[in-house]
Amino acid sequence: MNGLLMLENALQFVGAFVAFSIAIVSYKGVKQTRSSSLLRLAAAFVFLGAGFMLEGLAGFSSVDLLPGFEVSLTTLLISGLFLETAGYFFLAFSHMLDVVFDKKMGVMLALFPLMAINQSSLAVVLTSLSFYFILYGVVETLFAYSKNRNPNTLLIASGLALLAGGWWISLVSPDGLLLNIVQLLMKEVGLVTLFIPVLMFSFTKKGGWDGPV
Amino acid sequence: MAQYRTQTKIIADILATARDMNTAGDGVGITTLLRKGNVSYARMTKLIADLVGNGLLVEMNIEKNSKYRISDKGLSFLQAYGQFEDFAQSFGLRL
Numbered sequence: 459m460n461g462l463l464m465l466e467n468a469l470q471f472v473g474a475f476v477a478f479s480i481a482i483v484s485y486k487g488v489k490q491t492r493s494s495s496l497l498r499l500a501a502a503f504v505f506l507g508a509g510f511m512l513e514g515l516a517g518f519s520s521v522d523l524l525p526g527f528e529v530s531l532t533t534l535l536i537s538g539l540f541l542e543t544a545g546y547f548f549l550a551f552s553h554m555l556d557v558v559f560d561k562k563m564g565v566m567l568a569l570f571p572l573m574a575i576n577q578s579s580l581a582v583v584l585t586s587l588s589f590y591f592i593l594y595g596v597v598e599t600l601f602a603y604s605k606n607r608n609p610n611t612l613l614i615a616s617g618l619a620l621l622a623g624g625w626w627i628s629l630v631s632p633d634g635l636l637l638n639i640v641q642l643l644m645k646e647v648g649l650v651t652l653f654i655p656v657l658m659f660s661f662t663k664k665g666g667w668d669g670p671v
Numbered sequence: 672m673a674q675y676r677t678q679t680k681i682i683a684d685i686l687a688t689a690r691d692m693n694t695a696g697d698g699v700g701i702t703t704l705l706r707k708g709n710v711s712y713a714r715m716t717k718l719i720a721d722l723v724g725n726g727l728l729v730e731m732n733i734e735k736n737s738k739y740r741i742s743d744k745g746l747s748f749l750q751a752y753g754q755f756e757d758f759a760q761s762f763g764l765r766l
Binding site for chain 1: 679747748751755757758759760761763764766
């Protein structure tokens with residue numbers, strides 16, 4: 459079980475790396491195009507990256523790898539979760555703005571996770587909110603795919619869906635070795651999928667804007 | 672259904688028009704930019720003033736008429752726009 463915890467904590471740092479990479483590419487885009495969409499994307503992934511890092515630190519201190527952090531374990535964990543929730547909120551918020559400006563039929567999810575109502579713990583509330591925001595991001599990204607038919611959009615939607623699935627498992631069944639492994643695998647594959655557009659952006663040299671359609 | 676265009680997309684459209692319609696090399700008039708850019712006259716004149724001020728468009732006065740051509744900085748903007756549009760689209764967003 460300890461090994462699994464270590465893997466989960468290491469995964470938080472992989473998540474931080476992926477999130478900060480996306481944030482850096484988005485920020486480069488903001489500097490070159492002054493796009494507000496990219497600014498929100500950069501903000502979302504800075505929050506997510508910082509959140510993953512704090513949760514990873516909290517995790518390592520809980521298995522005595524970072525003894526100096528023991529005192530502030532709860533603070534670290536809650537701060538990490540808060541930052542992560544803020545990141546997912548910004549991701550969902552970008553889609554919400556698209557819905558508002560486009561006056562399209564946005565798919566607003568009304569199913570608030572029941573776990574948030576039944577338990578009063580702040581960590582559970584934040585986790586539930588994160589789950590809700592990712593789920594909204596999944597639905598809106600799939601909606602965008604139905605319009606643009608860009609395979610990368612489908613990849614991102616799948617990655618977010620896997621992350622949402624991982625969150626869901628951790629919400630409904632926090633214990634259980636097999637489910638923990640499944641949850642970890644889902645999060646791992648989800649994160650790697652999110653990294654694909656960054657890799658494609660780094661390795662693909664594209665000509666430029668073709669002009670008004 | 673007409674789709675909402677962001678300010679960045681409108682700017683990219685104007686710059687691409689200035690690049691593609693300048694076949695004779697003597698610039699593009701505001702009428703052409705209006706026709707292709709699909710924005711009001713008042714908004715277009717403000718946008719053009721901003722683009723010229725930021726060095727993305729170059730204003731040329733030919734026979735007392737103002738014409739515009741894209742600058743090197745404008746071409747760089749279009750290049751970046753093309754790359755980041757794909758990136759944003761991956762996340763289901765528009766630039």
